[in-house]
Amino acid sequence: MTDPRSAAASVEAAAAGAHERIVAVLIRVTGDWTLAEDCTQEALAQALERWPRDGVPANPEGWLMTVARNRATDVLRRASVERRKLRELAALSLTGPDVPAARENAAENVEDDRLRLIFTCCHPALALEARVALTLRTVCGVPTADIARAFLVSESAMTRRLTRARRKIADAGIPFQVPGGEALAERLPGVLGVLYLLFTRGYDADGEPAFAEEAIRLTRLLRTLLPQQAAVSGLLALLLLQHSRRAARRDRDGRLVRLDRQDRSRWDRALIDEGLQALARSRADEPYGLQARIAACHATAASPESVDWAAIAGWYDVLARIQPSPIVALNRAVAHGYAHGPRVGLGLLAEARAGGKLDDHPLAVAAQADLTERVGDRDRAADLFRQAAASADGEPERRALLDRAAELTAAVATASPRLFGDARPGGRDDRPTER
Amino acid sequence: MKFMMFVCSDSEPDEDKSDDIERWVADVDGNGRRVLGSALAAPESATTVRVRKGELLLSDGPFTETKEVIVGFDILECEHLDEAIEIARAHPMARLGQLELRPFLDLDHASDD
Numbered sequence: 001m002t003d004p005r006s007a008a009a010s011v012e013a014a015a016a017g018a019h020e021r022i023v024a025v026l027i028r029v030t031g032d033w034t035l036a037e038d039c040t041q042e043a044l045a046q047a048l049e050r051w052p053r054d055g056v057p058a059n060p061e062g063w064l065m066t067v068a069r070n071r072a073t074d075v076l077r078r079a080s081v082e083r084r085k086l087r088e089l090a091a092l093s094l095t096g097p098d099v100p101a102a103r104e105n106a107a108e109n110v111e112d113d114r115l116r117l118i119f120t121c122c123h124p125a126l127a128l129e130a131r132v133a134l135t136l137r138t139v140c141g142v143p144t145a146d147i148a149r150a151f152l153v154s155e156s157a158m159t160r161r162l163t164r165a166r167r168k169i170a171d172a173g174i175p176f177q178v179p180g181g182e183a184l185a186e187r188l189p190g191v192l193g194v195l196y197l198l199f200t201r202g203y204d205a206d207g208e209p210a211f212a213e214e215a216i217r218l219t220r221l222l223r224t225l226l227p228q229q230a231a232v233s234g235l236l237a238l239l240l241l242q243h244s245r246r247a248a249r250r251d252r253d254g255r256l257v258r259l260d261r262q263d264r265s266r267w268d269r270a271l272i273d274e275g276l277q278a279l280a281r282s283r284a285d286e287p288y289g290l291q292a293r294i295a296a297c298h299a300t301a302a303s304p305e306s307v308d309w310a311a312i313a314g315w316y317d318v319l320a321r322i323q324p325s326p327i328v329a330l331n332r333a334v335a336h337g338y339a340h341g342p343r344v345g346l347g348l349l350a351e352a353r354a355g356g357k358l359d360d361h362p363l364a365v366a367a368q369a370d371l372t373e374r375v376g377d378r379d380r381a382a383d384l385f386r387q388a389a390a391s392a393d394g395e396p397e398r399r400a401l402l403d404r405a406a407e408l409t410a411a412v413a414t415a416s417p418r419l420f421g422d423a424r425p426g427g428r429d430d431r432p433t434e435r
Numbered sequence: 436m437k438f439m440m441f442v443c444s445d446s447e448p449d450e451d452k453s454d455d456i457e458r459w460v461a462d463v464d465g466n467g468r469r470v471l472g473s474a475l476a477a478p479e480s481a482t483t484v485r486v487r488k489g490e491l492l493l494s495d496g497p498f499t500e501t502k503e504v505i506v507g508f509d510i511l512e513c514e515h516l517d518e519a520i521e522i523a524r525a526h527p528m529a530r531l532g533q534l535e536l537r538p539f540l541d542l543d544h545a546s547d548d
Contacts, residue, residue: 125516173436173538175515183517 006056011047014060017217019044019141021061022068024113027120027138028176029088033166035072037138043068044141114139115178115225118218122191123174130165131194132201137162140214150201150211188226192235192288195219199239203246212243223278234282234289240275241295244268255403256396260304272299287323290315294335309339326357326364334367342374362391366401373408382408437470437539438519442507442528449530456527463511468522472509506532 019040026036043064057063073089121135133151136142148158168174179187195215202212219236226232248262279296282289294315301307316332329352337345349368358364369384385405392398463469478497485492497504507528513519516536523534 125520171538172536173438173513173516173519175517177515177517179517183521 008048008052010051010056010060011044014047014064015044015141018061018064020114020117020139022065023138023141024117025065026068026072027117028113030072030076030085031170031176033138033169034163035075039068039071039075040064040141042071112178114221116176118222119178119187119191120169120174120176122187122194123169124187124190125172125174126165126168128194128197130161130168131190132197133158133161134165135194135198135218136211136214139218142210142214146210185229188229188231191222192219192231195222196235196239196288199242203242209246212239212246215239216243230281230283231286231288233278234286234292237275237279237282237292238288238295240271240278241292241299244271244275244299250396254396256400258400259298264303267299275299284315284318285322287319290319290322294319307338309335313339326352326361330358330361330364330367334371337367337371337374342371345371346375362388362393362397362401365391369401369404378408436513436515436541438511438513438516439537439539440472440509440511440519440523440526441505441535441537442474442509442526443503443505443533443535445532446502448532451530454527454531459526462525463509463522468511468513468518470510470512472507474507475505478504503533511536 022040022043023036026039027033030036046067047060047064051057069089076085076089117139118135121138122131126134129151133147136147137144144158144162145155148155151158153161178184195218198218199212199215202209202215216236216239219232219239223229223232223236244267245259245262247268248264248266249257251257275292276296276299279289279292282292284290284293294312297308297312297315313332313335316328316335320328320332330349333345333348333352336348346368349364349371352358353364365384365388369381369388372384373381382405385401385408389398389401389405392401460469460472463472481495481497483494483496483498485494509526511519511522513522516538519536523529523536526534528534
């Protein structure tokens with residue numbers, strides 16, 4: 001008799017990572033996404049039921065794989081589908097992870113299958129939202145209800161979206177494969193874009209924190225599977241460096257804490273170290289590597305005062321060249337504002353906003369407010385903070401901006417140089433822009 | 436699997452106006468990826484046919500009036516979508532217009548969920 005709680009923990013431990021391996025293998029063999037997911041879910045459910053009673057098997061993942069495979073065989077046999085699929089499923093038992101002789105070879109295939117699964121879920125023929133949802137559901141095994149909540153849609157709407165995506169894969173002839181040669185380099189940014197979006201869904205104020213962890217796990221996996229791709233190292237470095245601050249980003253009331261006011265002792269040193277190692281293998285000529293360098297400037301500064309803003313401003317100059325966007329221009333202005341003075345920052349911000357770009361963008365207004373405050377025009381700055389708050393895109397952001405306005409208008413305002421925090425554009429200056 | 440590739444015009448073509456359609460045709464016919472294909476006469480030449488309550492209704496012109504019109508088609512035989520995309524991207528009309536890849540409906544394996 002095993003303690004049910006420890007059995008549940010064992011199922012969870014085995015499920016982490018095993019889910020996508022099992023689903024990927026079943027998809028490759030059967031070509032049926034729904035069947036693969038259902039059978040994997042059933043295997044996990046059976047484990048929850050049996051392991052407390054019978055004990056946790058010696059090879060939990062092998063057990064799960066066998067149960068899922070047998071279930072798939074039953075379903076296919078009942079539907080009397082093609083013999084070839086059944087034969088391949090039967091052959092799986094010979095190459096499964098519980099046969100030592102075949103283990104090495106099989107392990108390689110499983111790795112390939114996971115990579116196939118990720119690239120297929122992120123296929124550009126699918127809509128971006130569908131890619132993110134499908135990656136969460138199929139690769140990470142996140143329940144549909146949780147995904148629906150994160151996307152602010154009903155569970156039935158999300159179920160339909162997932163069903164549509166799976167049907168498109170089958171009907172449009174999207175292959176279950178990793179693109180080869182040049183196509184890999186072409187498709188990789190799309191995959192990284194999905195992983196980054198996944199991360200921000202967990203990182204943002206109202207997001208699901210577990211998504212950020214999943215994004216990091218998958219990026220680590222991708223780096224293991226594609227060690228030659230510098231952009232993967234760049235993204236991994238960026239995610240780790242940002243995630244290292246997760247414990248310090250909010251105060252007890254859930255308010256965002258500005259970067260310069262965060263308790264640096266609560267930054268996760270292990271993640272920073274891992275991020276810096278990944279950074280060393282990234283390149284400064286692609287967006288993720290560049291943004292990771294900017295994040296590293298913050299992560300390695302012992303205090304807010306010792307942040308190398310000149311270096312950050314320099315990286316933003318490069319980023320603005322290779323990936324120009326209004327948001328990058330905005331962050332570049334903020335960085336230059338710290339490196340070379342608020343008047344320089346205001347000048348670049350005016351350029352960034354020329355022609356109505358970023359109009360009513362709360363981050364642009366907040367940046368202008370901050371720079372205006374530092375130039376010394378406190379009344380105008382307070383007005384701008386209130387204006388930014390009115391169009392802020394989340395309650396914590398809105399409150400943080402109102403706090404700034406209140407500080408400026410408070411009777412005993414003590415003037416002190418301020419750096420941007422995580423709550424606002426400067427704080428997001430180390431955050432990549434949507435791609 | 437078979438793909439119908441609709442070749443369509445586009446109001447925003449690429450700056451690269453080079454047209455090497457002969458080479459594309461030679462390539463896809465050479466490697467057996469093209470089952471059939473042709474340019475089509477101008478949409479004004481189209482006749483749309485309908486039968487309603489047993490009565491034949493003919494109208495002049497294509498069935499949709501849009502700025503983008505179908506100017507040709509190719510039927511491709513490919514392993515999967517990625518291969519069809521590689522073939523489509525090499526077609527000059529990928530730059531000068533746009534291409535729509537539509538798989539033939541596989542009646543034996545059509546998803547029914």
